[in-house]
Amino acid sequence: MSDFSAELKPAEPQGSDVLAQERAGSNVNVDQLAQHLLHRGDFLKQQKKILDVIEKRPYFCKKNQLNLARPDRYHLGLARAKELRRLSLEHDWSLDDYKMADYLTDEMAPYALQTVMFSTSIREQCNEEQLKYWLPKVENWEIIGCYGQTELGHGSNVKGIECEARWNPDTKDFTIHSPTLTASKWWNGSLGRTANHAIVVAQLMLPDKSTGKLKSHGPHQFIVQIRDMKTNKPLEGIVVGDIGPKYGYAAMDNGYMLFKNFRVPHSALLSRYSGVDSESGMYIKPKNQALVYGSLTYVRAQIVMHARLVLARACTIAVRYLSIRRQFADRDSSGNAPEVAVLNYPTVQIRIFPLLATTYALHYTGEAMYNLYWDTRAAIEKGGDTSRLAEMHAASSGLKSACTMLAADGIEVCRRALGGHGFGGGSGIIPLNNDYLSKPTVEGDNWMITQQTASYLIKRMTESTKDPYPSAKSGEPIDGQFRLFLQNRKSSRFFDIYSNEEDIVKAFQYRVSFLSYQAYEARIEQKQPWTSLMISLHRLSRAFSESLLVANFYKAVFESTPNPPLDDATHATMKNLFRLFALFTIDLQSSEFILSGALQPQQLHNLTPSIQKMMEAIRPHAVRLVDAWSIPDYVLESALGRYDGDVYNALWQKAHLENPLNLQTFNPDFRTEEIVMGEGADNARRRIEKLALGVHGHEQRSDPKAKL
Amino acid sequence: MSDFSAELKPAEPQGSDVLAQERAGSNVNVDQLAQHLLHRGDFLKQQKKILDVIEKRPYFCKKNQLNLARPDRYHLGLARAKELRRLSLEHDWSLDDYKMADYLTDEMAPYALQTVMFSTSIREQCNEEQLKYWLPKVENWEIIGCYGQTELGHGSNVKGIECEARWNPDTKDFTIHSPTLTASKWWNGSLGRTANHAIVVAQLMLPDKSTGKLKSHGPHQFIVQIRDMKTNKPLEGIVVGDIGPKYGYAAMDNGYMLFKNFRVPHSALLSRYSGVDSESGMYIKPKNQALVYGSLTYVRAQIVMHARLVLARACTIAVRYLSIRRQFADRDSSGNAPEVAVLNYPTVQIRIFPLLATTYALHYTGEAMYNLYWDTRAAIEKGGDTSRLAEMHAASSGLKSACTMLAADGIEVCRRALGGHGFGGGSGIIPLNNDYLSKPTVEGDNWMITQQTASYLIKRMTESTKDPYPSAKSGEPIDGQFRLFLQNRKSSRFFDIYSNEEDIVKAFQYRVSFLSYQAYEARIEQKQPWTSLMISLHRLSRAFSESLLVANFYKAVFESTPNPPLDDATHATMKNLFRLFALFTIDLQSSEFILSGALQPQQLHNLTPSIQKMMEAIRPHAVRLVDAWSIPDYVLESALGRYDGDVYNALWQKAHLENPLNLQTFNPDFRTEEIVMGEGADNARRRIEKLALGVHGHEQRSDPKAKL
Incomplete structure (x- = not known):
């Protein structure tokens, strides 16, 4: 087949000419306005600096993203997150530089919680001793963390979460436990496949002095190792995984996690503002959390x-x-307008x-x-x-x-x-x-x-x-x-x-x-x-x-x-x-x-x-x-929105040269189950069934009780 | 790792109890209302009949769909379309039955144009001779068709399409030609990889008797074979393919198509209402298109x-x-409400x-x-x-x-x-x-x-x-x-x-x-x-x-x-x-x-x-x-919306038992490029680059002129 498409141009006017004309027809000062809008943190300079580093690296090419299966999106996301971390060391990036890279790559990546919720909790909620122990590990990325607050049954109403941390007066430690299925942590970013540590928010349960019964003092944060540092497999007493595909955030492993009587030491409770007296088992109230x-x-x-x-x-x-x-x-024009x-x-x-x-x-x-x-x-x-x-x-x-x-x-x-x-x-x-x-x-x-x-x-x-x-x-x-x-x-x-x-x-x-x-x-x-x-x-x-x-x-x-x-x-x-x-x-x-x-x-x-x-x-x-908003083509990733206006050539390239589906020829005849031309009906049937049924085959579909 | 999750139930109240109570608390007559809403075409009976046929067949299982890469969604879609066609013969389905199956499978599939726009055009726009030739081929599915109207440059304004069909007085046939890139057909369902025939809408260009120059008589429909009936490869003079991933319709191969001086016979012009006199080359005007x-x-x-x-x-x-x-x-309650x-x-x-x-x-x-x-x-x-x-x-x-x-x-x-x-x-x-x-x-x-x-x-x-x-x-x-x-x-x-x-x-x-x-x-x-x-x-x-x-x-x-x-x-x-x-x-x-x-x-x-x-x-x-709307769980495909209300067990099953990402263990350490634990850094790098760069590698990204 001869491909004559390269000989063709879009009909007039060309997009690039149109945009040139549009730009010539206005006296708005773009550079000045861009400075006006984006001066904070020297945004434009920073944008250029980080873009120069990442734009041409293969891992950060975005053009194939929409073709990928969701698991592959996570693979790619983890690879990118690691590369960003390596680049940040190589180029001595600040946290703001790192955030700029996040903005430019435009992906909620599996390390996202490390630099935000996880390290913020460590920094803000640890007492001095805890800080001395944990902060270097976080800053050196010896541990990868996430933040486990939201549960299957509770999101907005944090006070209603069900995960419990019971104080054990004899052993002077806590038992973290999920009493129900809805107590499962849910949605927590980086938890699904990546993190080896988690901040776990749980009801702090202490014995009431008068009744002797356990009583909740409300949700508190605990730092918990959840996976083996060598194998990255969950520790015994923990069931953890990725919650599956979502509307967006394909590269992020939002997770679930259940605990079964999982012991953590007294020092796991982040105790800057409140705590448990390890001798008396009494609650130490927070003073002021206004900040x-x-x-x-x-x-x-x-x-x-x-x-x-x-x-x-x-x-x-x-x-x-x-x-x-x-x-x-x-409509009001005449002739060949x-x-x-x-x-x-x-x-x-x-x-x-x-x-x-x-x-x-x-x-x-x-x-x-x-x-x-x-x-x-x-x-x-x-x-x-x-x-x-x-x-x-x-x-x-x-x-x-x-x-x-x-x-x-x-x-x-x-x-x-x-x-x-x-x-x-x-x-x-x-x-x-x-x-x-x-x-x-x-x-x-x-x-x-x-x-x-x-x-x-x-x-x-x-x-x-x-x-x-x-x-x-x-x-x-x-x-x-x-x-x-x-x-x-x-x-x-x-x-x-x-x-x-x-x-x-x-x-x-x-x-x-x-x-x-x-x-x-x-x-x-x-x-x-x-x-x-x-x-x-x-x-x-x-x-x-x-x-x-x-x-x-x-x-x-x-x-x-x-x-x-x-x-x-x-x-x-x-x-x-x-x-x-x-x-x-x-x-x-x-x-x-x-x-x-x-x-x-x-x-x-x-x-x-x-x-x-x-x-x-x-x-x-x-x-x-x-x-004036100075959004780079790399962020737009849009044939329609490119700065140079070459819309139709870009749409054509995306469809004609970058679409993997066009590499295969199909058999359209319904009389055979063959799908890709030449693969044969039997091969096709096996392959398609696997696509349809996924990891666990047919027996369990639409029967959630099957697991019981 | 011991999986103790099967021992757990959601917190009370159970969803099934809640829905039972909700249903008991109303005297709206569901069966009667369902009949009232869905009596047309005996919808409910038909829904049950078709659902019984397809629901348990492996190809029609929906649970893995969100995990699939877009090319695989097309593979699965084509397989389903073929199977539906086979089932419709086996069970002697009417066209309405077929449409019901479409509704239930809830997928715009690669055969969708065959039963609608393609056959409608054949039926409504063919003269008697054309009808006699084409209709049996369509009805026996000897040919698979699509409908090519919209172009890269024109959608709403059909009169503005650029694809031309020029009358050749000497050979008494037409030349179909795309003069520009924007004249490429675009968006046309089933065109991308499936169809071997297309209704092509093109400007009918006839020589003006006074000037001798070609003059358009507006967009007209032509029936054109576009792919080889054995190999399903495009015919010489045609560039055709799938336009790539879209917001939705992942299973459909919306296509693009360019023609280079592609000859079709006089009989390709669908001529029930209008036509070209093959002797004089004169336009035959339509009488009444009011219908x-x-x-x-x-x-x-x-x-x-x-x-x-x-x-x-x-x-x-x-x-x-x-x-x-x-x-x-x-908020106005007290105590433990x-x-x-x-x-x-x-x-x-x-x-x-x-x-x-x-x-x-x-x-x-x-x-x-x-x-x-x-x-x-x-x-x-x-x-x-x-x-x-x-x-x-x-x-x-x-x-x-x-x-x-x-x-x-x-x-x-x-x-x-x-x-x-x-x-x-x-x-x-x-x-x-x-x-x-x-x-x-x-x-x-x-x-x-x-x-x-x-x-x-x-x-x-x-x-x-x-x-x-x-x-x-x-x-x-x-x-x-x-x-x-x-x-x-x-x-x-x-x-x-x-x-x-x-x-x-x-x-x-x-x-x-x-x-x-x-x-x-x-x-x-x-x-x-x-x-x-x-x-x-x-x-x-x-x-x-x-x-x-x-x-x-x-x-x-x-x-x-x-x-x-x-x-x-x-x-x-x-x-x-x-x-x-x-x-x-x-x-x-x-x-x-x-x-x-x-x-x-x-x-x-x-x-x-x-x-x-x-x-x-x-x-x-x-x-x-x-x-009363009687939407089957199979159509809802929703853990949240299931009829039985067993929301949280269903969410859990989907995440914990049906998510392929959870079958793999990952290496979260940024110091290595290894992604899947044990694959090694070099393998991972090669694999990830391929994911990122797609079919044509790195050199062509973000440069649409590369093709020139």
């Missing part, structure tokens, strides 16, 4: 900053490809541009959260001032929920806007979607944690109602907003959202105050059951988070000189992105704005036209606005 | 009916598992129950579309009355868009509501989501086809404004609604959506009329550009589709005796599902209701409380309401 809130905020600030880059990735792919893709001539770039359709813009604006909104709020974190921390370390912890925790809970939802939903909106090619492996959106869809659930389920935000707002509103006219400024920042609301809520108001940006911020704040007051009335005054209010509380948290996103964006681009600074033209585009983000959000939630009195119904008429006007203003800058 | 609209409606009715089952599947999994899953005690079933939280109900109601809404509208199709067809066949074709086409376009969006989004809402286990392979939602996410794009992109609906509504509104008080009833059904609006739009109105269900329907219709009038004003009176109106037009179509969903649901449960009939208690629950669906939809779109004047702002206050009340009323019946 835990702080680091949770830090983790959540990272989630917001990560959300911005994830969404920017989807937007980069969408904006570049949809600038190049053409489909249909303008050329086809229109898909990005010029308002029905495409309305899906992509608000998300593009959202990437910027996420950025400024991520920055604000980092600042809040460092300020609060400094205040605590200086004079023990913990007054902003509650606010910080409430904001970070609500924002974790709102921002991961915006990013997770946004990826899929972008994918669908890509049309057919969005469903294909060349889009680069498949692994992005598959992995990111864990985020609305992990680190606090998005619907559950909003209760914490609402609870905080009700508390502040309650305080504010008690003293609506305080003599001096007092309380937390939100109190001022609430008091203003309480003083003015019965007078008439009008927020001019179409020509006054400060009024936009005020409208969002008014809505939060109104919903907080409603929640306060229902819960505090009318004493309605908490559960019955949950839907309103979730909405309240959402409203609060949106008001933070809008306020932080406003502050950054209207109230202060952007840092690092921006050209006027670039700055003006940021302002339009603010307006688009704010008006689009109002549109989505417009009935809440109406209900709360933050908007008048007749104001709604202008929403869609105003949004459409903003989108027209942003359109010429769209390609440069995604360029 | 094409009709079958498109039928396909879309099937899409709606399929959407109902897809969403019911997600709801079945969610309702069963979330009844069993417990997390947290009630038990944990609450997750389904009792309003924040979970608000995500699942409206979707459950949506499955029923989809059902009644699917039924209505079938009826419309058969009525229209009968009217045409009786007296050539084509008056309802336009209405039918408009409704089916809007509903395809709205219903596939409801189902696609709904699956993911259910998945997230499952918490962590929703991300796991035991959820059963992964393949459902991956495959179904094609639906918003295929058979008419969901954002594009709504223009057709809006265009129809503008036309009808224009007619109605011309003659708002016609002497006799005339025009299409929507005209009555529009005229009522035109007559009354300036007078005051109040729709009592909380106590009058007919008013709910009227409110939805008023909103459609208002938006249609707005669109009419903008387009017809003010002559605004079509493109600038696209967002409003999409919303108009959405509003129209929702009003159809609400009206059909209302008619079925309020205006007529349900067919087949329902017990009072069951019927009453249907009414509550109607209310929930309608109020929830109003809530989502409330600002449009306000803007159009169909609702007053103060009416919004009652929305959430009313929705919550409906959810409370539905809660006791939730399990029975999903049971």
